[in-house]
Amino acid sequence: MIAAKTPFIPPIPLRGAAAKIRLGAFRGELAELRLRAGRAAVAVSTDGTMLPCSEPFSAEEIAACFAELCRYSVYSYAGDIAEGFVTLDGGHRVGISGTAVTKDGRVEMIKDISSLNIRIAREVIGCAEPLHESVFSGGLCSLLLAGKPMSGKTTILRDLARILGKNHKVVLIDSRNELSATSKGTPTLDVGLNTDVLCGFSKSEGIMLALRSLSPQVIICDEIGNDSAAVEQCLFCGVKLIAAAHAGSLRELEQRTGVRDILPFFDKVRFIEGFRVSGS
Amino acid sequence: MIRIFMAIIAFAVCAYLGLHKSAVLRRRAARLDELCAMTQLFAIEIRCRAAPLDELCAAAKGVFADVLRRNIAECGDIHAAWERACDDISRLEEITGEELSLLQKLGALLGRSDIAGQLGILESCGGRLSALRELADSDCRDKCKMYRSVGMLCGAAAAVLIV
Numbered sequence: 001m002i003a004a005k006t007p008f009i010p011p012i013p014l015r016g017a018a019a020k021i022r023l024g025a026f027r028g029e030l031a032e033l034r035l036r037a038g039r040a041a042v043a044v045s046t047d048g049t050m051l052p053c054s055e056p057f058s059a060e061e062i063a064a065c066f067a068e069l070c071r072y073s074v075y076s077y078a079g080d081i082a083e084g085f086v087t088l089d090g091g092h093r094v095g096i097s098g099t100a101v102t103k104d105g106r107v108e109m110i111k112d113i114s115s116l117n118i119r120i121a122r123e124v125i126g127c128a129e130p131l132h133e134s135v136f137s138g139g140l141c142s143l144l145l146a147g148k149p150m151s152g153k154t155t156i157l158r159d160l161a162r163i164l165g166k167n168h169k170v171v172l173i174d175s176r177n178e179l180s181a182t183s184k185g186t187p188t189l190d191v192g193l194n195t196d197v198l199c200g201f202s203k204s205e206g207i208m209l210a211l212r213s214l215s216p217q218v219i220i221c222d223e224i225g226n227d228s229a230a231v232e233q234c235l236f237c238g239v240k241l242i243a244a245a246h247a248g249s250l251r252e253l254e255q256r257t258g259v260r261d262i263l264p265f266f267d268k269v270r271f272i273e274g275f276r277v278s279g280s
Numbered sequence: 281m282i283r284i285f286m287a288i289i290a291f292a293v294c295a296y297l298g299l300h301k302s303a304v305l306r307r308r309a310a311r312l313d314e315l316c317a318m319t320q321l322f323a324i325e326i327r328c329r330a331a332p333l334d335e336l337c338a339a340a341k342g343v344f345a346d347v348l349r350r351n352i353a354e355c356g357d358i359h360a361a362w363e364r365a366c367d368d369i370s371r372l373e374e375i376t377g378e379e380l381s382l383l384q385k386l387g388a389l390l391g392r393s394d395i396a397g398q399l400g401i402l403e404s405c406g407g408r409l410s411a412l413r414e415l416a417d418s419d420c421r422d423k424c425k426m427y428r429s430v431g432m433l434c435g436a437a438a439a440v441l442i443v
Contacts, residue, residue: 015356064357072358072391073332075398109394 012092012118013071016064017041020054029122031150036115037062046122059114066113069094074109080176082107091121091181091189119150121178123189127152128159135268140168140218140240142265146247147272153244154178154222156272158189160242161220165192171214172197173206173221203243204230211237218242225258235265247271287442291435298431302424308374309420312413314342315379319386319406326398333358333391344369344383362387382408 012033021041023030028045035041041054057065069086070077077086086094095117101109135143147153158179161172172195174180180187180197187197196214198206203221207230210216216239224231224243234241243266247253250269254260263269318340325331325339337348337358347368351361366384369375386405390398 067359067391068357070391071332071334073330073334074392075326075395076330076332078330078394 012088012090012120013068014065014118016061016068017054017057020057020061022053026051026053030120031122032120033118034115035062035065035118037113059112062113062116065116066096069116069118078109081110084110085176087177087181088118089181089183089188091178093119093121093176093178095119121181121189122155124152124155124159125162125190126159128156128163131156131270132160132163135270136164140164141267142235142240143242144224144253144259144263144266144269145242145244145272146250146253146269147244148248149246151272153272157220157222157242157244158191161195162190162192164218164220164242165195168194168217169215170195170218170220171206171210171216173201173203173210173219174199175202175206175222179220179222203227207231207234207241211239224262225256227258228261231262231265241266283443287439290438290442294435294438295431298427298429298434301431302427304374305416305420305424305427307372308376309413309416311343311372311374312379312409312416315344315383316406316409316413318342318345319402319409322390323399323402323406326395326402330395343372358391359387362390379409379412 017035021033021043023043026043026045028047028049030043031046032044033041034044035057037057037059039056040052041057043051043053045051067074069088070081074081080086081096084096086096088094096110096113097115097117098110098113100107101111135141145153145156161170161179164170170192172179172191174182174197177199179189180191180199181189182197182199187195191197196210196216198209201209203224204227206221207219207227210219211234218240219234220242222244224245231241231243245253245256245259247256247259249271253263253269321340322336325336334352337345337352340348344365348361348365351364351368352358355361355364363384366380366387369383370380382405386401389401393401
């Protein structure tokens with residue numbers, strides 16, 4: 001088992017790899033662990049420092065790690081694997097690279113796994129307080145959070161759900177189970193008292209289901225794009241939407257086809273980098 | 281006195297052999313019944329909710345499932361634990377080559393493909409296990425009583441001859 005330094009993160013099931021990985025020289029907080037066939041594992045800290053921390057992994061060892069991360073049940077994660085990731089208990093996400101197995105032009109599975117990128121989920125209680133103060137002091141509004149990968153969007157969204165969930169009816173659409181880290185129906189991370197979690201739903205399906213049956217005041221979802229019809233429905237129903245999108249600047253945001261269409265529906269946009277918030 | 285003592289021993293040995301053979305047949309039918317139930321449970325749970333193998337192994341009942349759970353607790357790797365469980369139950373008298381090879385095949389393929397693949401494997405192994413169970417049931421019906429009676433009768437005959 002590999003445990004991140006923060007005590008609230010549960011151990012990652014990697015018995016085989018754990019025997020090879022040496023994190024003794026690693027300083028800081030572990031953000032990612034990258035395992036690649038034929039190369040040493042690399043530990044990445046939250047400040048971006050990368051440190052090789054093992055002997056090279058063989059392809060068989062990577063396959064064994066993959067099987068263990070999938071709880072030896074590839075069929076249970078087939079949908080996620082086809083999308084290139086597996087989410088572990090605790091909300092840690094494992095990105096997968098390998099060879100695509102396609103059917104009718106669509107990726108059905110990934111075989112010959114060549115690398116695994118384990119992103120350690122972080123729960124930073126209170127990290128969204130300043131954002132909440134600045135954005136929602138005048139009341140609820142629709143908000144788009146933009147940032148590069150690893151900028152802290154998911155962590156801030158989770159904390160926003162926790163804060164807003166104290167006094168509002170919130171629905172959290174957690175397509176990849178990263179926000180709530182739900183295990184057997186119970187969120188293992190704090191997502192708020194009045195927050196309902198829709199796990200594994202696509203954003204569009206989740207938004208429509210929430211509108212139909214959960215009477216939310218706020219819907220929160222991660223990494224939105226190509227969901228303009230559902231976003232329109234949501235905002236025309238008087239429900240506020242808080243979403244995140246990958247983009248480093250407003251220009252990038254406007255150039256992304258899926259996001260460009262939904263941008264006018266949001267009241268405010270904020271940019272995030274390393275938990276620092278900026279924007280209009 | 282010695283003859284009577286020897287007659288009793290001869291009767292006891294023959295009766296034991298008959299009863300033992302009969303009990304093995306009954307146990308075999310019971311084990312195959314458990315294995316069929318296990319494959320059915322796996323198929324239903326995988327079809328309905330794609331439940332992962334660790335949950336399925338925890339929910340399964342029977343001698344093989346108990347041995348499997350013990351091995352999973354020891355080594356963690358479900359495929360290695362399954363192989364070890366097959367080795368462990370191969371020592372049981374009531375388990376024969378065919379069901380053992382079916383279990384080994386099942387263990388090697390479980391969890392390694394999509395739902396359709398898993399259901400196909402379970403259907404094929406489950407079907408064969410079901411046929412073996414029917415055979416064991418009919419053996420149990422036809423031969424259990426016979427083994428017991430033959431054991432007793434042979435024991436009695438040997439005892440009479442000795443006396």
